[in-house]
Amino acid sequence: MSASGSGRPVDGERRMPADGERRKPADATIADIHPCSACDVRQLSVCNVLDAPELKRLAEIVSTVTLPAHRTVLHEGDPADHLYNVTGGCVKLYKLLADGRRQITGFLFAGDFLGLALEDRYAYSAEAVGEVTLCRFPRRRLERLLDDLPKLEKRLLGNASNELAAAQDQMILLGRKTAREKIASFLINLAARAERRGQSADPLALPMSRTDIADYLGLTTETVSRTFTQLKTRRVITLLPGGMVALTDRLAIEELASGG
Amino acid sequence: MSASGSGRPVDGERRMPADGERRKPADATIADIHPCSACDVRQLSVCNVLDAPELKRLAEIVSTVTLPAHRTVLHEGDPADHLYNVTGGCVKLYKLLADGRRQITGFLFAGDFLGLALEDRYAYSAEAVGEVTLCRFPRRRLERLLDDLPKLEKRLLGNASNELAAAQDQMILLGRKTAREKIASFLINLAARAERRGQSADPLALPMSRTDIADYLGLTTETVSRTFTQLKTRRVITLLPGGMVALTDRLAIEELASGG
DNA sequence: GAGAGGATTTGACCCACGTCAATGCCGGCT
DNA sequence: AGCCGGCATTGACGTGGGTCAAATCCTCTC
CATH class of the missing domain: 2.60.120.10 (Jelly Rolls)
Incomplete structure (x- = not known):
């Protein structure tokens, strides 16, 4: 674990x-x-x-x-x-x-x-x-x-x-969102909190492991990983080296997060 | 709903x-x-x-x-x-x-x-x-x-x-328990709270609908119903008229609730 | 106590996500 | 620079629980 x-x-x-x-x-x-x-x-x-x-x-x-x-x-x-x-x-x-x-x-x-x-x-x-x-x-x-x-x-x-x-x-x-909605909500939530702390919200830092994210969202590492690549393919996020993500299409992520 | x-x-x-x-x-x-x-x-x-x-x-x-x-x-x-x-x-x-x-x-x-x-x-x-x-x-x-x-x-x-x-x-x-564990936890939780209020915990009152239970546990009505009948068949609970449940084998329910 | 209407149960089928298993990648260490 | 080890990704496949649909069963109401 x-x-x-x-x-x-x-x-x-x-x-x-x-x-x-x-x-x-x-x-x-x-x-x-x-x-x-x-x-x-x-x-x-x-x-x-x-x-x-x-x-x-x-x-x-x-x-x-x-x-x-x-x-x-x-x-x-x-x-x-x-x-x-x-x-x-x-x-x-x-x-x-x-x-x-x-x-x-x-x-x-x-x-x-x-x-x-x-x-x-x-x-x-x-x-x-x-x-x-x-x-x-x-x-x-x-x-x-x-x-x-x-x-x-x-x-x-x-x-x-x-x-x-x-x-x-x-x-x-946890109870009602799909994997994609969970990941999107997670990103939006972290971004908002980073902003409140005065840190960068767009190249967003994800200091935690995929396993941590999975255990937070009620998923498995594999599903987290697959969902990230799916969002990457759809050009709504970009995975950067060093555990950073760019929220390429933040509007789309926000829509996904609230169940769009 | x-x-x-x-x-x-x-x-x-x-x-x-x-x-x-x-x-x-x-x-x-x-x-x-x-x-x-x-x-x-x-x-x-x-x-x-x-x-x-x-x-x-x-x-x-x-x-x-x-x-x-x-x-x-x-x-x-x-x-x-x-x-x-x-x-x-x-x-x-x-x-x-x-x-x-x-x-x-x-x-x-x-x-x-x-x-x-x-x-x-x-x-x-x-x-x-x-x-x-x-x-x-x-x-x-x-x-x-x-x-x-x-x-x-x-x-x-x-x-x-x-x-x-x-x-x-x-x-x-919501994130990590199976349907059976969810239902068992729910029953144990309600029973404990009924006891604290000085109400009956064994013939336990379930005033809420199956849909409410489902929406509380992150399941569907059908799954809630099926899980109740499954527990009934295994003789750990008994469904009584008037929205009451008897916790026939409370120990078994407690084991299920904590992931046995 | 008969009928109506919603709630619950049950059945058949499906799919999103989990499981199991490689493979790829990156950072650290020598 | 090259090896090593752990994380991340990807693939193939299985399944728990969701979906859709059809009975039953309650419980009000009249």
Whole structure:
């Protein structure tokens, strides 16, 4: 099962305003005081509702983590001790059946929040797709902090609300769409999210393997591959080297995605 | 598409501690002051975190609604003006594709919360399966109230968290389970929820039509029907009149549900 | 309690996608 | 540069569940 772009850093991420920018003199001082202020992805994440003093309190309990490709971030059933915010790279969430069948329930990118767990156990596993950077919050301390930061709590509720809507979109995809519609929806969805992060949506990066895509869409690798070549033949996409796709006829893809 | 037990009240509900109990003299006075105190399903719902004075404030903005079978509760894309709590009966949530294909994303029963909408539009439609009773909250006023009732807000976040976990279970069901496993999971899931509500889980009520079940599980009516008869033939379930099923061999069903 | 109309069940057949099996390709390592 | 290993692609074929169609069976209604 699974395995993707073996160790190579996620292509999509090379385009991020990365370390170079973070170390501009102007920001360096602020970053020393509370690193969250200088966060590249703050505007994308749940942290965007906090002002400077609030950010500082958050910064006090956060630690940043870098994980290599394929490293498990958290495991279904384990005590939910930490929550995470993805700051770079791509993380996949998945659940397994007893016999190894896998369903990927989501891909997370910079700005996405991870770990909202019912009770005190994670409901799913999470694994780094390429190299990934994360902000890690101890759950207890974050929960206590939430009592003082109702804005953040509201934001988390809004976030959960968003995720629920996305989950329902995924249900109609899994339950009612054809392979072609699934692939088209997947591309449109990734493109929209890349745009929101300020990354390129047209030569679109697909950091995950065909197997990952298949397990996300409820298909097999073979069907994913065949569908890609079919779309390529119809000249609606172009497969580029390095896990990139050009959305040659984006309108056609959008039509396919919504069941045209 | 769809249609179920046309007008007949949901069987499962007949067993609820209904009017007789609600009208005991002791409760009647309290109910007059603030009806939420006498609510049959309070212990099941998000309201269970509130104490008497808080309940009273909630009661001030709530109104109760009764809808006949097949009545639309809310419609995808409409302004999200109200939130609801189901107090009796069954509500189905669904999304449609342009050509009419439908995915039911959930069935709600007494105690379940409805309407958490992203932005200010509903992300799905909701329709009464049998006759349904609901508590209705104006969204604006509830949101304002939430500022004063952090406990309730926390509870809603926990609730959303639960729903996300359920959504992920549904994704693995839709994406990776066979028809038989889907039906088995469905029965086990409904049985567990009936138990939690204090209703009978073994002769289990199925208030929804075969078409609804199909649209929930990503199947067709025919396949749902065939799978039920198959399970009947294998003596793991018994189909009873009035939309009831006996889980003759619950262990076998549980094994099937988890991919045995 | 007889009739009507929809829901459910059953049957026959088909097809989109899965399975099994090569083959091709690309990136990394020596 | 050339080999190696894992991913992706392609091909041939099988099948679970969809489609179309025809009985039954309920359950309201009168």
